[in-house]
Amino acid sequence: MKKIDLGKLVRPSVCGLRAYSAKEIPCKVKLDANESPYAYDSRKIAKLAAAIRTNRYPDPESRELRKAAGKRFGVSSENILQGNGSDELIYYLIAAFSGPVLFPVPTFSMYGIISRALGETDIAVPLDGEFDIDLERTLRVVKKEKPKLIFLSSPNNPTGNCFSSERILKIIETSKGIIVVDEAYQPFSSEKGFLPLLKDYPNLVIMRTLSKIGLAALRVGFLIADPQIIREVNKVRLPFNVNSFSQAIATAALKDRGLDSAIRNIVSERNRLFLAMAKIDGIKPYPSEANFVLFEVKDPVATYNALLKKGVLVRNLADSMKGCLRVTVGTPEENTVFLKALKECAI
Ligand SMILES: *Cc1c(COP(=O)(O)O)cnc(C)c1O
Numbered sequence: 130m131k132k133i134d135l136g137k138l139v140r141p142s143v144c145g146l147r148a149y150s151a152k153e154i155p156c157k158v159k160l161d162a163n164e165s166p167y168a169y170d171s172r173k174i175a176k177l178a179a180a181i182r183t184n185r186y187p188d189p190e191s192r193e194l195r196k197a198a199g200k201r202f203g204v205s206s207e208n209i210l211q212g213n214g215s216d217e218l219i220y221y222l223i224a225a226f227s228g229p230v231l232f233p234v235p236t237f238s239m240y241g242i243i244s245r246a247l248g249e250t251d252i253a254v255p256l257d258g259e260f261d262i263d264l265e266r267t268l269r270v271v272k273k274e275k276p277k278l279i280f281l282s283s284p285n286n287p288t289g290n291c292f293s294s295e296r297i298l299k300i301i302e303t304s305k306g307i308i309v310v311d312e313a314y315q316p317f318s319s320e321k322g323f324l325p326l327l328k329d330y331p332n333l334v335i336m337r338t339l340s341k342i343g344l345a346a347l348r349v350g351f352l353i354a355d356p357q358i359i360r361e362v363n364k365v366r367l368p369f370n371v372n373s374f375s376q377a378i379a380t381a382a383l384k385d386r387g388l389d390s391a392i393r394n395i396v397s398e399r400n401r402l403f404l405a406m407a408k409i410d411g412i413k414p415y416p417s418e419a420n421f422v423l424f425e426v427k428d429p430v431a432t433y434n435a436l437l438k439k440g441v442l443v444r445n446l447a448d449s450m451k452g453c454l455r456v457t458v459g460t461p462e463e464n465t466v467f468l469k470a471l472k473e474c475a476i
Contacts, residue, residue: 142248157440215350289417314419435474
């Protein structure tokens with residue numbers, strides 16, 4: 130058979146990469162991926178799905194979906210770009226603007242992974258001791274390296290806190306690049322977020338997703354920004370990036386009050402979890418504005434395995450945060466199972 134040297138064909142920036150692996154670990158209580166424990170009403174889904182004609186392409190512009198999202202976020206459809214999850218929008222942003230791409234660490238891993246896949250330079254600036262942006266160092270790097278894109282996840286994954294808005298504003302004012310405030314967890318936060326500031330800053334982009342509020346299966350995310358930015362990013366978007374099922378269900382869900390009551394439940398359970406975890410010897414939970422709680426234990430690997438043995442799956446952050454695990458807020462029953470298991474294995 131003919132031999133082909135793939136190493137000579139594959140883009141050099143791709144050669145050294147490894148495929149993203151999200152292993153499925155069987156468990157009774159799944160609290161590892163920051164999903165919502167509440168799914169959208171299956172009867173409503175069945176009705177919406179039945180109306181779809183599978184021989185036709187989806188609406189390439191997701192007009193109804195963008196209209197519903199615009200209403201929820203208080204902006205016009207022109208300010209919104211739809212993505213197959215916000216991961217895809219991160220891809221589009223980097224494809225449209227290129228690097229260097231700057232972000233504080235630890236944070237959401239996709240900013241770095243996608244930068245490298247596209248052959249762009251990524252610059253990781255460590256957070257300060259309080260998990261906030263190290264402003265002095267960040268501004269120094271911004272001036273020197275002139276990043277085209279800066280990603281700020283606020284509330285931040287996996288630390289759970291919001292970054293100080295004064296620091297974010299200082300970066301927006303100093304940088305000549307695009308600042309993306311990734312508000313994946315904003316629905317769970319007590320802070321206002323950056324939507325109200327959109328009209329003051331033409332280089333501000335806000336990213337939202339439906340994945341953490343009960344619709345992860347649909348893969349729907351949004352960029353919210355000045356129409357000028359939306360138009361540029363839209364040039365690299367694939368024509369039918371959000372499928373018809375996702376468009377229909379997400380549009381209905383965005384108009385549904387059920388979404389908001391689920392969010393309120395999760396916030397109150399998060400606060401209960403935090404207080405209960407703080408009372409367990411050897412456990413140090415960090416305050417959270419998101420739908421998960423980061424916590425420090427003496428032996429994270431042993432604790433992770435002991436929890437899994439009791440059927441509870443959490444996220445092991447060994448790679449990014451020494452000594453830490455992350456637990457997603459589940460239903461009240463799931464959280465109670467987790468707390469009981471944690472008490473038994475935190476020795
Ligand atoms: C989960 C997460 C996302 C992913 O969103 P999708 O819409 O599911 O692609 C984006 N940003 C942060 C910070 C996240 O934690």
